[in-house]
Amino acid sequence: MEEAELIERVKQAIASQTPLCIRAGGSKAFYGRACVGEALDVSGLRGIVAYDPTELVITARAGTPLAEIEAALAANNQMLPFEPPHFSPPPQAGEGLGQPETWPALFGGLVGGLVAPPERERERESSSDLLSTNALSPALPQRGRGQNAATLGGMVATGLSGPRRPWGGAVRDAVLGVKLLNGRGEVLCLGGQVMKNVAGYDVSRLMVGAMGTLGVLLEVSIKVLPRPACERTLVFETGGRPANTPTSGMPVSASLELDGRLYLRLSASSRCVEMAADSLGGEAADPEIWAAARDQTLPFFQTDLPLWRISLPPAAPSLNLPGSELIEWNGAQRWLISELPAKALRQRVGALGGHATLFRNHAGVDEVFQPLQPAMLALHQRVKQALDPHAVFNPGRLYPEL
Amino acid sequence: MNPAFLADLRAALPAHALLIEAEALRPYECDGLSAYRQVPLAVCLPETLEQAQAVLRACREHRVPVVARGAGTGLSGGALPLADGIVLSLARFNRILEIDPENRLARVQPGVRNLAISEAVAHLGLYYAPDPSSQIACSIGGNVAENSGGVHCLKYGLTVHNLLALKVLTIDGELLEIGACGKPGALDSPGYDLLALMTGSEGLLGIVVEVSVKLLLKPERAQVVLAAFDSVETAGAAVAKIIGAGLLPAGLEMMDNLSIRAAEDFVHAGYPVDAAAILLCELDGSNAEVSEQILALREILLAAGAVEVRTAEDEAQRLKFWAGRKGAFPAVGRISPDYYCMDGTIPRRHLARVLGRIGELSTQYGLRVANVFHAGDGNLHPLILFDANRPDELHRAEAFGTDILKLCVEVGGTVTGEHGIGVEKLDAACSQFTPEELAQFHAIKAAFDPDGLLNPGKAVPTLHRCAEMGRMHVHGGALPFPELPRF
Numbered sequence: 060m061e062e063a064e065l066i067e068r069v070k071q072a073i074a075s076q077t078p079l080c081i082r083a084g085g086s087k088a089f090y091g092r093a094c095v096g097e098a099l100d101v102s103g104l105r106g107i108v109a110y111d112p113t114e115l116v117i118t119a120r121a122g123t124p125l126a127e128i129e130a131a132l133a134a135n136n137q138m139l140p141f142e143p144p145h146f147s148p149p150p151q152a153g154e155g156l157g158q159p160e161t162w163p164a165l166f167g168g169l170v171g172g173l174v175a176p177p178e179r180e181r182e183r184e185s186s187s188d189l190l191s192t193n194a195l196s197p198a199l200p201q202r203g204r205g206q207n208a209a210t211l212g213g214m215v216a217t218g219l220s221g222p223r224r225p226w227g228g229a230v231r232d233a234v235l236g237v238k239l240l241n242g243r244g245e246v247l248c249l250g251g252q253v254m255k256n257v258a259g260y261d262v263s264r265l266m267v268g269a270m271g272t273l274g275v276l277l278e279v280s281i282k283v284l285p286r287p288a289c290e291r292t293l294v295f296e297t298g299g300r301p302a303n304t305p306t307s308g309m310p311v312s313a314s315l316e317l318d319g320r321l322y323l324r325l326s327a328s329s330r331c332v333e334m335a336a337d338s339l340g341g342e343a344a345d346p347e348i349w350a351a352a353r354d355q356t357l358p359f360f361q362t363d364l365p366l367w368r369i370s371l372p373p374a375a376p377s378l379n380l381p382g383s384e385l386i387e388w389n390g391a392q393r394w395l396i397s398e399l400p401a402k403a404l405r406q407r408v409g410a411l412g413g414h415a416t417l418f419r420n421h422a423g424v425d426e427v428f429q430p431l432q433p434a435m436l437a438l439h440q441r442v443k444q445a446l447d448p449h450a451v452f453n454p455g456r457l458y459p460e461l
Numbered sequence: 462m463n464p465a466f467l468a469d470l471r472a473a474l475p476a477h478a479l480l481i482e483a484e485a486l487r488p489y490e491c492d493g494l495s496a497y498r499q500v501p502l503a504v505c506l507p508e509t510l511e512q513a514q515a516v517l518r519a520c521r522e523h524r525v526p527v528v529a530r531g532a533g534t535g536l537s538g539g540a541l542p543l544a545d546g547i548v549l550s551l552a553r554f555n556r557i558l559e560i561d562p563e564n565r566l567a568r569v570q571p572g573v574r575n576l577a578i579s580e581a582v583a584h585l586g587l588y589y590a591p592d593p594s595s596q597i598a599c600s601i602g603g604n605v606a607e608n609s610g611g612v613h614c615l616k617y618g619l620t621v622h623n624l625l626a627l628k629v630l631t632i633d634g635e636l637l638e639i640g641a642c643g644k645p646g647a648l649d650s651p652g653y654d655l656l657a658l659m660t661g662s663e664g665l666l667g668i669v670v671e672v673s674v675k676l677l678l679k680p681e682r683a684q685v686v687l688a689a690f691d692s693v694e695t696a697g698a699a700v701a702k703i704i705g706a707g708l709l710p711a712g713l714e715m716m717d718n719l720s721i722r723a724a725e726d727f728v729h730a731g732y733p734v735d736a737a738a739i740l741l742c743e744l745d746g747s748n749a750e751v752s753e754q755i756l757a758l759r760e761i762l763l764a765a766g767a768v769e770v771r772t773a774e775d776e777a778q779r780l781k782f783w784a785g786r787k788g789a790f791p792a793v794g795r796i797s798p799d800y801y802c803m804d805g806t807i808p809r810r811h812l813a814r815v816l817g818r819i820g821e822l823s824t825q826y827g828l829r830v831a832n833v834f835h836a837g838d839g840n841l842h843p844l845i846l847f848d849a850n851r852p853d854e855l856h857r858a859e860a861f862g863t864d865i866l867k868l869c870v871e872v873g874g875t876v877t878g879e880h881g882i883g884v885e886k887l888d889a890a891c892s893q894f895t896p897e898e899l900a901q902f903h904a905i906k907a908a909f910d911p912d913g914l915l916n917p918g919k920a921v922p923t924l925h926r927c928a929e930m931g932r933m934h935v936h937g938g939a940l941p942f943p944e945l946p947r948f
Binding site: 111112113114115116135136137218224225228229231232241243245246247248249251252253254255256257258259260261262264265267268269273284285286288307308310327328330331334370371372373374375388391392409410411412413414416428429430431432434435438439441442444445446457458 | 746
């Protein structure tokens with residue numbers, strides 16, 4: 060569907076008060092609450108609109124595959140600094156950290172929160188849909204298919220960032236502007252293509268993490284950064300105790316603690332990385348771990364049990380909750396596989412200043428995202444009303460009331 | 462003033478925290494944009510959250526507009542009082558509440574000065590990155606309202622990138638925690654990103670009563686390189702080459718010949734006064750990295766056609782190089798009775814075109830213009846020189862400024878990079894936004910403030926105003942706070 064057709068479709072939906080579920084590659088369909096409504100396929104909004112590497116800004120249509128954007132940036136030695144997850148099959152089945160036999164488990168997990176399109180539609184979409192059985196077929200090159208599922212729009216709507224986030228910023232930090240179709244059927248250009256811009260409210264950043272509940276993203280402009288000259292991954296045996304490696308002042312760009320090991324990535328000029336590595340010690344490790352953590356292809360993530368994403372002040376003490384844990388972002392993002400009831404878990408997390416999202420395998424739990432305080436929820440409802448007065452976009456995807 | 466409202470204010474505040482006498486109100490009649498002046502009904506200086514809440518409830522009940530004010534250093538009239546409204550000064554919310562080096566954050570009240578945060582954490586080797594030029598005086602609450610920048614935005618971002626949480630009072634006096642659940646420090650929060658929405662909202666959505674800011678580790682070393690060019694175009698192309706080569710300077714500033722001469726006369730920074738343009742490029746980080754990058758930078762600059770490249774030999778020379786840039790505004794003030802500071806941002810690739818066009822406009826309007834430019838992030842500060850005593854010149858300066866801002870929008874930029882719309886750029890904002898976009902902003906405002914009592918009439922022009930706009934009423938003139946550096 061081209062932009063003009065899509066706008067027409069949305070206007071009809073507004074006129075008939077038909078709820079729409081916005082969808083492109085479906086790579087993050089598992090994430091968040093289920094949406095009830097007609098599918099609105101935005102994967103036709105594709106292509107890079109403007110990219111001048113010396114401006115450090117890229118503008119692309121929202122359905123553009125992340126892989127396409129990342130390839131264009133890589134060709135100019137640049138990157139999306141927040142390393143957005145793709146949640147797609149591993150680059151090469153049977154190699155690296157993600158093993159193909161883990162896929163059925165993930166596949167099962169994916170079905171949970173999905174929009175269930177009518178049979179006919181599902182068939183039609185099968186060529187581009189992660190859900191199709193073809194996606195798991197060894198006959199097809201999984202690389203292209205998998206990497207193409209995640210799109211720019213989905214990246215912004217979910218607002219999820221990867222390993223570099225505490226050091227390189229989040230998706231929301233990099234969003235400079237959006238072209239948005241609001242719930243009145245109007246196309247708005249908000250923000251822009253420049254880094255410094257204080258004209259008007261920052262509505263483009265408001266879209267980040269809004270799960271598509273405020274409008275349809277048509278185009279997004281993102282600040283990009285040069286790739287570090289050199290990167291090195293190190294692993295330290297920490298003997299199961301919380302890691303306490305003195306990394307202050309070190310060019311750390313990712314951290315991961317799992318099973319008594321601490322993985323660190325250093326990013327800087329080669330001499331600087333070498334000096335830091337010499338002073339830190341540790342062993343060299345496979346840098347693939349970062350993509351595997353980002354896309355959750357690590358064996359840790361292959362589970363049918365509830366997977367929680369817990370966001371905390373980095374120095375918050377250990378959660379001390381039953382379950383297995385993987386810690387990223389220098390302590391600020393903790394993944395917990397636990398059957399603990401949501402309420403008890405959130406109570407503990409809240410006491411430490413954090414919040415918890417039921418990231419995967421949330422069958423039967425309604426409160427996927429941390430519930431909001433009543434005054435905050437009321438404000439959210441008014442903000443939703445301001446942008447999508449007829450409640451057409453992704454109803455219920457974020458909170459039942461939005 | 463309505464006696465019932467006054468009685469409510471008196472009940473809400475101790476006597477010394479309520480100003481109603483004409484002479485006491487006078488200092489509040491303008492902010493950093495002194496061309497606009499208006500005495501408010503009253504000035505409230507609450508000292509506690511409860512007092513601020515009570516003031517807001519009184520205003521809500523009596524439908525009295527509220528203009529929040531920090532240090533009053535803003536350059537776009539955001540804190541300009543309204544004749545029928547009160548000024549809510551956060552000046553007495555001036556305490557640093559918590560410094561948490563473990564989580565690299567400081568929790569402060571909104572009246573704390575920007576620089577005071579960095580000073581308070583300097584002993585820990587930490588600092589707060591955004592450094593607007595008025596940082597010795599401006600308050601962090603005002604920085605949040607304006608999403609203030611500074612010279613290090615390319616690498617370290619604006620205020621919005623350096624906040625972790627806010628506490629905000631709604632017009633109903635209700636306290637909202639934005640961006641944190643209880644204790645600040647987490648990197649994200651559930652729900653919509655209201656932290657981003659609040660930042661830069663110019664006091665139209667809520668009253669900031671507490672700010673949690675990120676603290677960064679002070680870089681081991683900072684070094685600055687000065688490069689001279691014989692044309693502005695070559696200097697602009699050199700900026701693109703620096704970025705294209707993968708360097709991310711902490712600061713990257715450009716000055717044209719008129720600014721160079723003015724600054725050199727004023728500060729004696731050692732600038733090459735015959736250069737058509739200079740670039741100041743600061744690199745920071747670890748010793749090893751800065752050493753490597755300085756060498757690479759020199760090569761890039763020479764290859765890009767710099768006629769002279771100088772690396773600051775020591776900290777004193779580094780500060781001297783910066784002093785010229787930071788003194789550029791007052792320096793220009795010495796060579797012209799008045800000047801009008803613009804604040805547009807453009808995609809950098811259009812620099813040559815925009816500066817060329819500004820040059821043509823300068824001839825056309827018969828007014829000189831000095832260009833200083835945050836080259837790294839595309840934020841232009843053309844300073845239009847004029848003499849307000851000649852009746853026609855102010856008018857020409859206004860028209861010239863309007864043309865510059867329109868030009869910024871035409872090439873895909875914005876009418877304000879860091880100073881805000883305030884009252885100053887309401888008309889310019891009409892050229893940047895469509896009626897639908899403005900209506901969307903007003904709808905968002907109504908979601909927070911249904912009666913339109915928080916700083917009404919600022920930041921977002923009414924549709925009516927834009928439709929009626931026949932001529933621009935942009936006023937410039939000398940800046941108050943002449944002692945503050947402005948860049």
